[in-house]
Amino acid sequence: DGGITQSPKYLFRKEGQNVTLSCEQNLNHDAMYWYRQDPGQGLRLIYYSQIVNDFQKGDIAEGYSVSREKKESFPLTVTSAQKNPTAFYLCASSISPYLTGDSNQPQHFGDGTRLSIL
Amino acid sequence: AQSVTQLDSQVPVFEEAPVELRCNYSSSVSVYLFWYVQYPNQGLQLLLKYLSGSTLVKGINGFEAEFNKSQTSFHLRKPSVHISDTAEYFCAVSVSGGYNKLIFGAGTRLAVHP
Numbered sequence: 001d002g003g004i005t006q007s008p009k010y011l012f013r014k015e016g017q018n019v020t021l022s023c024e025q026n027l028n029h030d031a032m033y034w035y036r037q038d039p040g041q042g043l044r045l046i047y048y049s050q051i052v053n054d055f056q057k058g059d060i061a062e063g064y065s066v067s068r069e070k071k072e073s074f075p076l077t078v079t080s081a082q083k084n085p086t087a088f089y090l091c092a093s094s095i096s097p098y099l100t101g102d103s104n105q106p107q108h109f110g111d112g113t114r115l116s117i118l
Numbered sequence: 119a120q121s122v123t124q125l126d127s128q129v130p131v132f133e134e135a136p137v138e139l140r141c142n143y144s145s146s147v148s149v150y151l152f153w154y155v156q157y158p159n160q161g162l163q164l165l166l167k168y169l170s171g172s173t174l175v176k177g178i179n180g181f182e183a184e185f186n187k188s189q190t191s192f193h194l195r196k197p198s199v200h201i202s203d204t205a206e207y208f209c210a211v212s213v214s215g216g217y218n219k220l221i222f223g224a225g226t227r228l229a230v231h232p
Contacts, residue, residue: 040225112161
């Protein structure tokens, strides 16, 4: 079955520690996205990648880093510079980085990783 | 820039009653509109989308939404809800023909009571 796998489901971070969230897709999608979800605030875009070896900052990129070395993988690192990392993180992918009237489904989401501070 | 306002943070409703979840957007250019549903501790699932054509859009699980350009609204409706519809619902907007970037509303928590 095709889909997006996020791991781990729960993650704990110590003060001053970097942690990496995994996102793997087997949908052969070109574009991938990372969102942060906080209660009452909806989803906010952290980073997105339109193609392998390319990525752009979203609205709240400070304190985060990403890489896109393979089409199917888009890991997110939450660095120690992110002072308030506790949130639910969602990874998504789409067939194309562009959204046209022919697009079948805009973005397909994983089941998320919940990050907490120890 | 685009923005989305979901007018109700929580909507309680009894089972088998109708429900409407409200969504208004702001944009100076043409947009595409989406409704997603999120069950607890899960990702988002697409309910329906408006890209062009008929302004009444039917989605999964018996939901439908109507695009109203003059009122810049895209309200979600269901004529009879079930307990299993209890979830958080997100309205989102994207610039038509542009990059596949979604702007989300803050969400509406639908609580269906027996």
